[in-house]
Amino acid sequence: LSPFGGNLEGVRAASLAYFGKEPSRLTPAEAALLVALPQSPEALRPDRHPEAAMQARNRVLDRAAEAGLISIAEAQAAKQAAIPAGRYAMPFLAPHLAERLARAETADTITTTLDAGLQAGVERLFSLASPVADPGASAAVMIVDNRTGEVLVDVGALDYFNERRDGMVDMTRAIRSPGSALKPFIYGEAFARRLIHPAMLIDDRPRDIGGYRPTNFDDGFHGVVTMRQALAASLNVPAVAVLDRLGAQTFDTVWREAGLQLHYPTGDARPGLPLALGGVGVSLETMVTAYAALASGGEVPRLHYLSEVSSEEAGRLMPEFAAWYVADTLREAPRANGFTQYGRHGDIAFKTGTSYGYRDAWALGFTANYTVGVWLGRPDGGSCNGCVGIEAAAPVMLAVFDLLPDSGGRALPIPPDDALVVRTAALPTYLQRFDRTPESEGPQLAFPIDGTVLRLAQRDAVTDVLPLRADGGEQPYLWLVNGAPVETNRSGEAVWVPDGAGFVSVSVTDAAGRSASADVFVELVARN
Known part of the structure; x- marks a missing residue:
């Protein structure tokens, strides 16, 4: 690359630095200056030696007119243009990714998938104000096109x-605790x-697992809740109980086979x-990949940063019906401050996470087309003031x-054919x-005892009133005496009045x- 003064190398860098525009948009005067500069980059720097730079530029314009590249009139007009007195601020977008790609790629020009406007917009959000008060906190954001x-960002x-x-430090790839985001x-x-269903009931109570x-x-x-309610409210005890039944090793294996690393x-x-x-x-990059899979019916996308890389499915994290259950639940989770109940915010399915000691705050959300991941915390791993996910x-x-732009609909708008959308009572018993009730031996008669003789006093044809236990x-119990139902009183107790002697x-x-x-x-004994 040709030198253009200072640390500038290449026509594009010089064009951006001196004129704030791409080379394709340069005027004849601007182009002529850039042609002249490599002849003596430091001596002709326009910001330090404007007179020398102008003379060198004008000589290039004269030669261009002599060669018929421009007219004499155009050359004279171009000579009236001012010489730039300083430099424009160079574009400085996605420096962490730029460094990473520069180390990994050998091409002179690397074309990424980033949307420059979106990238600048997100970086501008952080330049206006820090999202947390902690002076040592940092932040990371990724946006992925699910399709x-x-x-994109x-x-x-x-x-x-x-430095503080x-x-x-690139926090999109840093390994951090996800809190509840898993x-x-x-x-x-x-x-x-099919170990659980969104409508299955679970008792949120103290457990020793x-x-x-x-x-x-x-x-x-919170007592008895549905699995849907437990996930939406991010209750800890039900989540641990479900993982215990599923198996932590099973969960890890599923993630590894899908190309996701814990x-x-x-x-x-x-x-x-x-x-x-x-x-x-887990890294933010991995978490964004996983949430993009939820938006894609369980298919894990292969995230890529280079435009020449085609989209490739990495694997499947879960069946479509399971992804739909999760997405539909997260779409109706309690809203954070700033959410609108309807409209575009109503289409966002999201989950937050806060790690132990308030070291990490997460928010991961998706619509049909986009997944957004946000991480906040201190890179040094210390407790972060104000780092709560929600x-x-x-x-x-x-x-x-x-x-x-609007994504055009909710995360997963149509339930798959194998999704069972029913109330608890309509589910299969299991x-x-x-918490399944353990099998018992059934009821045991406490009174009367099999094979006994009941000696009852005869009172003018009315015998003793006997409680059945x-x-x-x-419960409730159904009592029969000689095949006939026995009524219960207001307390739910069954009483029997024998109508005579006999078996x-x-x-x-x-x-x-x-x-x-x-x-x-039953033996009736005469009253004394």
């Missing part, structure tokens, strides 16, 4: 030149294996239940979505409740259809 896998840090914020995929894989006792973010418990603490390479709540490491990262995600089974058969049946019976002999 092609093209990365790649912001690696809040401020590239800010470690601005030169929960949708735990539910999704359990949906895929293999010695692990998770608590919710609000330190409370990182575990040093010395503890085995996946465990804490991964449901962020006890694992409060800090979600508003940034919304502002980014506002820069995008999918109605997560049973233990176990599932009597008493039976009880519980709500599950299990029964017990007793044969007794």
